[in-house]
Amino acid sequence: xRDRSSRGRDALGASGRLGVDSVVLAxxxxxLAVLQQVLGRGSxxxxxxFGLVEALAALVAGVTYAWVSRNVTAGWTRRPRLLFSAACLxxxxxxxxxxxxxxxxxxxxxxxxxxxxxxxxxxxxxxxxLVHLRGRVRSRAGIRAAIDGSLVGxxxxxxxxxxxxxxxxxxxxxxxxxxxxxxxxxxxxxVFVTVTLISILRAGLTLPGVLLLVGGGVFAFADATYFYGLxxxxxxxxGPADVGWIVGFGLFxxxxxxxxxxxxxxxxxxxxxxxxxxPYFALVPATAFAAIRLWSSTDRFVLALLLTIAVLxxxxxxxxxxxxxxxxxxxxxxxxxxDLMAHVDPLTGLxxxxxxSDRIGEAVRESLxxxxxxxxxxxxxxxxxxxxxxxxxxxxDELLRGVAERLRGCVREGDCAARWGGDExxxxxxEPGLEAGDxxxxxxxxxxxxxxxxxxxxxxxxxxxxxxxxxFRLAAALPASCTDEVGGLVETLLAAADAQMYRxxxxxRGSVRVES
Numbered sequence: 001x002r003d004r005s006s007r008g009r010d011a012l013g014a015s016g017r018l019g020v021d022s023v024v025l026a027x028x029x030x031x032l033a034v035l036q037q038v039l040g041r042g043s044x045x046x047x048x049x050f051g052l053v054e055a056l057a058a059l060v061a062g063v064t065y066a067w068v069s070r071n072v073t074a075g076w077t078r079r080p081r082l083l084f085s086a087a088c089l090x091x092x093x094x095x096x097x098x099x100x101x102x103x104x105x106x107x108x109x110x111x112x113x114x115x116x117x118x119x120x121x122x123x124x125x126x127x128x129x130l131v132h133l134r135g136r137v138r139s140r141a142g143i144r145a146a147i148d149g150s151l152v153g154x155x156x157x158x159x160x161x162x163x164x165x166x167x168x169x170x171x172x173x174x175x176x177x178x179x180x181x182x183x184x185x186x187x188x189x190x191v192f193v194t195v196t197l198i199s200i201l202r203a204g205l206t207l208p209g210v211l212l213l214v215g216g217g218v219f220a221f222a223d224a225t226y227f228y229g230l231x232x233x234x235x236x237x238x239g240p241a242d243v244g245w246i247v248g249f250g251l252f253x254x255x256x257x258x259x260x261x262x263x264x265x266x267x268x269x270x271x272x273x274x275x276x277x278x279p280y281f282a283l284v285p286a287t288a289f290a291a292i293r294l295w296s297s298t299d300r301f302v303l304a305l306l307l308t309i310a311v312l313x314x315x316x317x318x319x320x321x322x323x324x325x326x327x328x329x330x331x332x333x334x335x336x337x338x339d340l341m342a343h344v345d346p347l348t349g350l351x352x353x354x355x356x357s358d359r360i361g362e363a364v365r366e367s368l369x370x371x372x373x374x375x376x377x378x379x380x381x382x383x384x385x386x387x388x389x390x391x392x393x394x395x396x397d398e399l400l401r402g403v404a405e406r407l408r409g410c411v412r413e414g415d416c417a418a419r420w421g422g423d424e425x426x427x428x429x430x431e432p433g434l435e436a437g438d439x440x441x442x443x444x445x446x447x448x449x450x451x452x453x454x455x456x457x458x459x460x461x462x463x464x465x466x467x468x469x470x471x472f473r474l475a476a477a478l479p480a481s482c483t484d485e486v487g488g489l490v491e492t493l494l495a496a497a498d499a500q501m502y503r504x505x506x507x508x509r510g511s512v513r514v515e516s
Contacts (some may be wrong), residue, residue, distance in 0.1 A: 023248040041238045050242050051099020055092045057249035060089030064256040068455040080132035087124035090117040110230050122188035129195040145198045147316045149191030151279040155286030158305045163288040172231045182227045189220035208255040215251030218244050331472045348404035356418035364489045365473040374495045375429040375439045377466035378501040384423035395453045406446040436466040465501025
């Protein structure tokens with residue numbers, strides 16, 4: 001087991017690696033800035049350098065995630081890494097296509113073939129975050145997280161559309177259909193960031209999670225800047241968007257490297273996680289802005305966004321309701337199991353001593369109302385130690401289970417047969433007109449037939465003591481100091497039955513014998 005000093009050295013080593021990687025990333029950005037100043041923004045050299053660096057950054061991130069997943073055996077941690085690796089590789093290939101078009105000045109319009117792998121990156125990155133969340137919390141939270149992310153993205157889009165984006169699109173001279181693909185990138189990014197944030201809130205805080213969260217936020221900023229550039233007439237390589245993409249993939253790579261070289265136990269989730277509140281912080285202002293816009297003018301895009309948000313909210317609440325129903329059913333099942341463990345003898349399946357005392361208390365209360373006496377009997381197997389010594393404890397347990405099954409068949413559904421302890425059983429009978437002797441005889445006859453143990457028949461006898469008492473007579477005989485009448489009557493009945501059983505045992509020495 002590793003001591004505190006070794007864990008401290010690992011933590012310092014991880015911090016050192018993180019610091020070195022951050023310095024390398026910063027040096028790369030500075031180098032790019034210098035090259036852009038030397039070559040000139042928009043020059044062929046600048047376009048080529050930025051295109052290659054961005055593609056390499058994505059490919060490095062993808063290869064790193066694929067590499068670190070080699071030694072991961074758990075599927076719920078391996079699958080999201082492989083998905084994210086594929087996402088980064090897709091983006092890298094798309095950036096390669098984009099760079100060729102950029103250098104050769106072949107880019108026309110707002111969409112081109114490079115958007116296919118870019119969209120694949122968006123979809124795969126969100127899928128990776130969902131699979132990771134599903135594995136961490138072991139529930140259907142992944143589906144709700146996808147809905148939450150969509151709600152946040154659509155809510156932010158609604159607010160931006162009302163405040164600025166709607167007028168900017170109309171002023172750009174381009175249709176919303178032409179801008180749909182570039183607009184999808186930041187929306188997907190918001191979904192990724194939201195799912196990652198929910199994963200951190202629900203499953204525990206880790207440094208890789210924080211790096212992914214920050215990287216996703218930087219990526220969302222870069223994609224939003226790219227979309228804004230298209231609105232203004234065209235995107236120009238070498239600006240903040242390119243820096244954001246490089247920094248984003250750099251942070252993704254750091255997250256992968258940290259996972260590989262350190263052991264971070266994380267912070268366990270709290271029972272009162274705030275993750276479920278995340279979408280509502282965006283829903284409230286989005287609904288307010290949408291209502292204001294629709295009150296003052298007709299905006300079909302806002303109406304479509306609002307209807308989509310409403311449908312997602314209904315689906316989310318339905319899933320939450322289903323989860324609550326499952327949770328309540330699970331809690332009720334566990335409660336019944338605990339109640340069973342607390343009141344049932346695990347060996348014989350009969351009620352245990354505690355539950356038998358409760359049942360006598362219930363019978364005594366009813367008897368005090370009806371005046372019908374109850375019968376309590378104790379059954380003590382004779383010579384049970386000889387069974388354990390001769391055949392072994394497994395055979396003794398089998399005999400106890402056989403006796404329990406026969407005693408259970410001697411009582412009605414409303415009565416009770418219980419294991420009092422060891423080789424001693426107790427029986428409660430509330431059948432009107434039944435005498436104590438009748439109960440003793442019924443129990444004795446139930447045990448006459450031999451039990452088959454270790455392949456040989458074994459006849460067991462038992463000392464049975466049964467009492468039938470008038471509850472009113474017993475209550476009158478209780479001492480004046482007794483404050484619990486029912487409890488006093490229960491103790492009196494149990495003591496009388498126990499004493500009767502020992503008198504029977506002393507008068508006749510039963511035995512256990514083996515018949516050949």
